[in-house]
Amino acid sequence: MKALQYLNKYFLKYKYRLIIGLIITFCSKYLALQIPQLIRESLDAAENYRLGLITDLDLVKTDLLNNILLILGAALLSGFFTFIMRQMIIVSSRLIEFDLKNEIYQQYQRLSLNFYKKNKTGDLMNRISEDVSKVRMYFGPAVMYTMNMLVLFIVAIIKMYNIDATLTNYTLLPLPILSISIYILSRVINKRSTIVQQYLSKLTANAQETFSGISILKSYGIEKNAMLEFEILAETSKEKNINLFKAQALFFPLMILLIGLSNILVIYIGGLRYIEGSITIGVIAEFILYVNMLTWPVAVVGWVTSIVQQAEASQKRINEFLKHEPEIKNLVSTTSIIKGAIEFKDVTFTYDDTNITALKNLSFKLDQGKTLAILGNTGSGKSTIINLIARLYDTDSGEVLIDGTNIKDLNLDDLRQNIGFVPQEAFLFSDTIKNNIKFGDESASDAKIEQAAKDAYIHHNIIEFKEGYNTYVGERGVTLSGGQKQRVSIARAIIKDPKILIFDDCLSAVDTETEEIILNNLQKVSQDKTTIIVSHRVSSIKNADQIIVIENGAIVQQGSHNELVNKVGYYKELYEQQLLEKEI
Numbered sequence: 396m397k398a399l400q401y402l403n404k405y406f407l408k409y410k411y412r413l414i415i416g417l418i419i420t421f422c423s424k425y426l427a428l429q430i431p432q433l434i435r436e437s438l439d440a441a442e443n444y445r446l447g448l449i450t451d452l453d454l455v456k457t458d459l460l461n462n463i464l465l466i467l468g469a470a471l472l473s474g475f476f477t478f479i480m481r482q483m484i485i486v487s488s489r490l491i492e493f494d495l496k497n498e499i500y501q502q503y504q505r506l507s508l509n510f511y512k513k514n515k516t517g518d519l520m521n522r523i524s525e526d527v528s529k530v531r532m533y534f535g536p537a538v539m540y541t542m543n544m545l546v547l548f549i550v551a552i553i554k555m556y557n558i559d560a561t562l563t564n565y566t567l568l569p570l571p572i573l574s575i576s577i578y579i580l581s582r583v584i585n586k587r588s589t590i591v592q593q594y595l596s597k598l599t600a601n602a603q604e605t606f607s608g609i610s611i612l613k614s615y616g617i618e619k620n621a622m623l624e625f626e627i628l629a630e631t632s633k634e635k636n637i638n639l640f641k642a643q644a645l646f647f648p649l650m651i652l653l654i655g656l657s658n659i660l661v662i663y664i665g666g667l668r669y670i671e672g673s674i675t676i677g678v679i680a681e682f683i684l685y686v687n688m689l690t691w692p693v694a695v696v697g698w699v700t701s702i703v704q705q706a707e708a709s710q711k712r713i714n715e716f717l718k719h720e721p722e723i724k725n726l727v728s729t730t731s732i733i734k735g736a737i738e739f740k741d742v743t744f745t746y747d748d749t750n751i752t753a754l755k756n757l758s759f760k761l762d763q764g765k766t767l768a769i770l771g772n773t774g775s776g777k778s779t780i781i782n783l784i785a786r787l788y789d790t791d792s793g794e795v796l797i798d799g800t801n802i803k804d805l806n807l808d809d810l811r812q813n814i815g816f817v818p819q820e821a822f823l824f825s826d827t828i829k830n831n832i833k834f835g836d837e838s839a840s841d842a843k844i845e846q847a848a849k850d851a852y853i854h855h856n857i858i859e860f861k862e863g864y865n866t867y868v869g870e871r872g873v874t875l876s877g878g879q880k881q882r883v884s885i886a887r888a889i890i891k892d893p894k895i896l897i898f899d900d901c902l903s904a905v906d907t908e909t910e911e912i913i914l915n916n917l918q919k920v921s922q923d924k925t926t927i928i929v930s931h932r933v934s935s936i937k938n939a940d941q942i943i944v945i946e947n948g949a950i951v952q953q954g955s956h957n958e959l960v961n962k963v964g965y966y967k968e969l970y971e972q973q974l975l976e977k978e979i
């Protein structure tokens with residue numbers, strides 16, 4: 396129960412609803428438990444008349460009519476209270492489920508990139524959906540049925556012992572057996588349903604991967620293999636499902652068997668005691684009703700125990716993530732004004748999962764409003780420099796300074812607010828083009844959106860679409876070409892109007908002419924902004940104020956285009972090679 400203690404704060408938050416739920420449960424069950432007694436009184440009245448103990452038939456009839464009305468009233472009121480009880484307790488559990496999901500989601504947002512590298516998306520999704528649902532069962536049904544069971548048990552047993560202790564002992568005899576068997580069966584059901592869930596996840600993941608890679612599957616003609624793989628998974632999943640249903644099918648027969656046993660005991664022992672003259676015939680009827688009312692709560696004890704165990708396991712998994720401290724923390728609560736000067740001082744950085752030292756004692760300085768171009772072979776460390784500027788990771792040694800202040804001493808939100816980042820692989824949300832651009836500035840007017848699209852040289856493409864800016868781009872932007880996605884992504888960064896603009900090799904999917912136009916536009920847009928351009932093309936970067944060439948995480952060349960083009964080295968070679976390609 397240790398993991399579940401984390402949830403006590405939610406019990407406290409909804410304490411009034413839960414307390415009202417408890418009081419109403421008591422009222423509902425108390426009323427329901429009056430019915431057997433009224434039936435006993437009615438039967439006894441009829442029996443006494445038959446035996447001649449009462450002679451006035453009208454009195455018996457009035458008694459019976461009164462009892463019928465009371466039974467009806469008690470049943471109706473008890474039903475109404477049960478409805479309110481569900482409203483209080485089950486609704487509380489839904490509210491707690493909502494709060495917990497929000498808490499986990501907010502924690503996910505806080506966590507650093509490293510966390511996402513170490514944990515699979517499927518696992519993250521599972522903890523926020525499946526695990527939270529299991530925990531909800533603890534707040535809802537488990538709490539409700541436990542309250543129900545306690546009230547029913549206490550009130551009914553007191554009533555039963557007051558009437559006949561011997562008959563009560565015999566009646567209650569099979570109930571612990573019922574509870575234990577249901578507990579064992581529930582554990583089997585839970586185990587099997589976990590396996591069914593796992594197979595369901597596998598099936599979904601398989602189908603999702605097949606659908607996202609459908610063009611590759613089709614072009615390689617391997618749909619049949621994919622189908623076969625799915626079929627094998629579906630077959631195993633079906634078997635696991637059948638196994639689960641076999642166990643579930645035992646649940647009700649087992650309950651009916653044990654209730655039957657209790658009923659037989661009541662009739663047999665009750666019959667003997669009736670013959671002895673210790674009890675009336677009405678008492679037997681009253682006890683049979685109690686037995687039937689108590690059976691479900693007793694069976695529920697087993698079920699609730701297994702719900703609580705499952706919730707405990709799920710909450711343990713949730714707590715692992717909730718208690719995970721983000722590696723990159725915002726330690727500054729005051730506002731930081733960002734102007735945009737960037738300096739790397741002897742920076743070394745190693746990715747801890749691959750142990751690759753991506754940057755080695757790297758130093759450079761970029762004044763505010765200037766443009767830096769980074770060039771280098773693939774895997775040389777260009778994107779890593781950018782990741783460090785956006786503080787997606789912290790350096791191992793050395794310092795990254797913005798406006799002369801260590802990046803760790805700046806307000807992280809302000810820093811990221813002032814960076815417009817266009818990644819290597821453009822990511823678009825499944826929304827309209829307009830909203831995808833507006834993501835950079837939620838309050839942007841249509842005119843501003845259009846201007847950003849014009850600067851990114853995508854406006855003319857957008858207006859050709861039937862729905863224009865309201866065109867849905869599909870999941871991850873599947874309806875746009877690679878170059879179009881890159882340009883929408885550029886418009887998104889421009890509209891943000893940040894102090895620092897970063898373009899990470901984001902023009903690779905556009906032709907050189909389009910690239911030229913975009914670069915000219917960007918020069919205008921980024922006049923007073925510090926700009927970093929990562930590229931493999933000399934044409935993209937030749938106008939930069941400063942160019943650095945990276946090799947194996949270290950700077951091997953540094954200078955302006957005119958300086959570097961006359962020096963023997965990587966830059967000159969690349970320039971000449973690309974010049975040659977252009978002429979060909």
Ligand SMILES: Nc1ncnc2c1ncn2[C@@H]1O[C@H](COP(=O)(O)OP(=O)(O)OP(=O)(O)O)[C@@H](O)[C@H]1O
Binds near residue numbers: 752
């Ligand atoms: N997220 C990551 N986790 C672990 N290692 C990484 C990660 N990203 C990059 N690396 C490693 O760090 C090194 C530098 O990668 P980086 O992405 O900075 O190169 P790059 O110059 O931007 O390459 P490209 O031109 O192909 O984009 C590479 O060897 C790469 O394998």
